[in-house]
Amino acid sequence: MIQNIDIHMRMRSGFLLNHSTFTKYLSKSPLTTPPSQVLLMSEFKPFKVWTRWRPLEGIEARTGEIYCQSHDGEGQTLSRISITLQHQAKSLLQREQSWTSGFSFNGIFQPNDSNHDVFERVVSPAIPDVLRGKSCNFFAYGHSGSGKTHTIIGYEFEHKNELGLCLASAHHLARKLSVINAQSTVSKFGIGLRVYELRKNKAIDLLNDGHECFVREGPDGRIHVRGETELLENGKVRVRPITTRPCWDFVQLQDELQQGLMGRETATSSMHDQSSRTHAIMELEVITKDLLEARIQVNERQSELVPVGKMATDIYIEEQTRAILLTADGKYVSNPDYKIDQERIDAAERKKAEFESAVQKAEEYEAEVFTATARVHPCIGGKLVFVDLAGAEFLSTSNTNAIKQTPLEKQQGKQINTDLLALKEVIRARSLNQSRIPYRSSPLTMVLREHFEATPDTRSAMILTVSPSEDQFGATMNTLKYGDLVGLANARSSFAPSAGQKKGQCIP
Numbered sequence: 253m254i255q256n257i258d259i260h261m262r263m264r265s266g267f268l269l270n271h272s273t274f275t276k277y278l279s280k281s282p283l284t285t286p287p288s289q290v291l292l293m294s295e296f297k298p299f300k301v302w303t304r305w306r307p308l309e310g311i312e313a314r315t316g317e318i319y320c321q322s323h324d325g326e327g328q329t330l331s332r333i334s335i336t337l338q339h340q341a342k343s344l345l346q347r348e349q350s351w352t353s354g355f356s357f358n359g360i361f362q363p364n365d366s367n368h369d370v371f372e373r374v375v376s377p378a379i380p381d382v383l384r385g386k387s388c389n390f391f392a393y394g395h396s397g398s399g400k401t402h403t404i405i406g407y408e409f410e411h412k413n414e415l416g417l418c419l420a421s422a423h424h425l426a427r428k429l430s431v432i433n434a435q436s437t438v439s440k441f442g443i444g445l446r447v448y449e450l451r452k453n454k455a456i457d458l459l460n461d462g463h464e465c466f467v468r469e470g471p472d473g474r475i476h477v478r479g480e481t482e483l484l485e486n487g488k489v490r491v492r493p494i495t496t497r498p499c500w501d502f503v504q505l506q507d508e509l510q511q512g513l514m515g516r517e518t519a520t521s522s523m524h525d526q527s528s529r530t531h532a533i534m535e536l537e538v539i540t541k542d543l544l545e546a547r548i549q550v551n552e553r554q555s556e557l558v559p560v561g562k563m564a565t566d567i568y569i570e571e572q573t574r575a576i577l578l579t580a581d582g583k584y585v586s587n588p589d590y591k592i593d594q595e596r597i598d599a600a601e602r603k604k605a606e607f608e609s610a611v612q613k614a615e616e617y618e619a620e621v622f623t624a625t626a627r628v629h630p631c632i633g634g635k636l637v638f639v640d641l642a643g644a645e646f647l648s649t650s651n652t653n654a655i656k657q658t659p660l661e662k663q664q665g666k667q668i669n670t671d672l673l674a675l676k677e678v679i680r681a682r683s684l685n686q687s688r689i690p691y692r693s694s695p696l697t698m699v700l701r702e703h704f705e706a707t708p709d710t711r712s713a714m715i716l717t718v719s720p721s722e723d724q725f726g727a728t729m730n731t732l733k734y735g736d737l738v739g740l741a742n743a744r745s746s747f748a749p750s751a752g753q754k755k756g757q758c759i760p
């Protein structure tokens with residue numbers, strides 16, 4: 253029998269992890285985010301912004317190509333982009349027919365650049381960080397059909413040059429780990445793969461037959477993505493974490509990833525009929541067998557604690573309820589015939605404490621395994637996270653090539669746009685240094701918070717995928733404007749004025 257049990261219920265039922273142990277692990281445990289509700293400027297964590305133009309596709313050639321120029325800033329590593337419509341579009345005002353960004357882009361990929369070129373410039377420099385145990389995140393952002401899936405996952409698995417960033421990174425990382433493994437007799441390092449997609453308010457575990465998971469903010473202010481809670485036959489409750497599949501070589505990982513992604517939902521967008529209708533998140537974490545086993549032990553102990561904690565709460569409530577009476581005029585008064593059985597309550601609390609202590613021990617053991625493995629090599633826990641966002645719908649009436657959608661597909665398109673609007677607001681709030689970042693607006697932004705707040709010394713990046721087709725000018729401009737906001741915030745943060753430097757000197 254499977255039941256969905258709200259994570260908060262575990263707290264109400266008295267299931268509380270030891271706080272210091274809990275905090276210690278959350279920084280490296282999968283799928284949890286730091287508890288910051290308010291992101292202060294001092295905590296602002298920028299990431300790089302790249303743009304990738306995709307080639308013009310057959311039918312698009314009829315409507316023409318956007319005129320695009322890029323300019324490198326003098327003495328800067330950042331570039332700016334100008335785009336102009338070559339043909340007059342009646343639906344747009346004159347001022348809407350061209351646009352120029354600030355110096356906000358770390359690099360611009362041209363239509364003939366391969367996935368391998370993108371990997372070499374964007375992700376490859378981050379691998380040494382991952383091998384030092386850090387976390388690096390890569391997002392593809394762009395409208396439907398602009399090339400996000402092509403970039404992050406890829407479509408041609410037989411051609412090494414066209415592997416998407418996720419697989420190209422896995423290939424690279426697996427090679428590095430095999431060298432490390434050859435030198436170590438103590439630990440064998442592998443890649444723990446997690447693949448899930450966000451559909452509306454749920455996370456779907458693609459490595460576990462599409463089981464539903466829930467994105468929730470815990471009472472500790474952290475975001476948890478956890479699988480279904482099951483009530484087993486022996487009365488045990490199991491809170492399933494999202495699946496981590498250990499992969500010991502690249503071929504195994506590629507098989508697992510491809511298999512998992514087959515369960516991803518695709519449908520017709522206004523641009524094409526194989527559109528990803530969900531946001532897919534792929535995590536590659538450096539793991540060992542011992543670490544995964546220690547995590548399983550933590551999960552087992554937590555599962556054992558849930559019913560015991562609930563029992564303690566139930567007994568307490570039962571005793572309190574028996575001790576009061578409801579009078580005919582609707583008032584609660586003490587029941588003179590019942591004396592609270594404090595011994596019963598205390599016995600249940602003692603049992604709960606015993607199980608809490610078992611959880612704590614399992615967590616401490618996990619920490620020991622982690623620390624001991626990190627002494628062998630610091631790569632343990634290093635993470636690469638790839639996010640293939642569902643494409644924003646291009647709703648312009650001027651798009652004569654738009655494909656017809658069913659009402660359900662239109663509805664999905666609206667949901668995607670709502671999520672991406674929330675993302676845009678988060679990006680805007682960050683770029684304006686607002687004290688409150690609206691991460692709670694959508695499950696997407698809740699999950700992405702961890703990635704947005706990644707440590708400042710990582711090489712995390714957003715890749716804006718854009719189409720050169722004139723009939724997608726508005727969507728392309730919107731994507732570039734998002735990136736511009738992020739890039740300018742990046743510049744502000746990186747070039748925060750030091751003594752003697754004028755405020756805003758590096759910002760156009």
Ligand SMILES: Nc1ncnc2c1ncn2[C@@H]1O[C@H](COP(=O)(O)OP(=O)(O)OP(=O)(O)O)[C@@H](O)[C@H]1O
Pocket residue numbers: 305306307363394395396397398399400401402403407521523524526527528529641642643644717
């Ligand atoms: N850089 C590129 N080089 C060659 N082909 C590309 C490139 N980018 C995209 N394409 C092709 O364009 C089409 C649409 O790309 P893709 O499916 O990656 O878009 P998307 O942004 O993921 O769309 P959606 O959000 O609707 O899923 C695919 O056929 C893809 O192979």
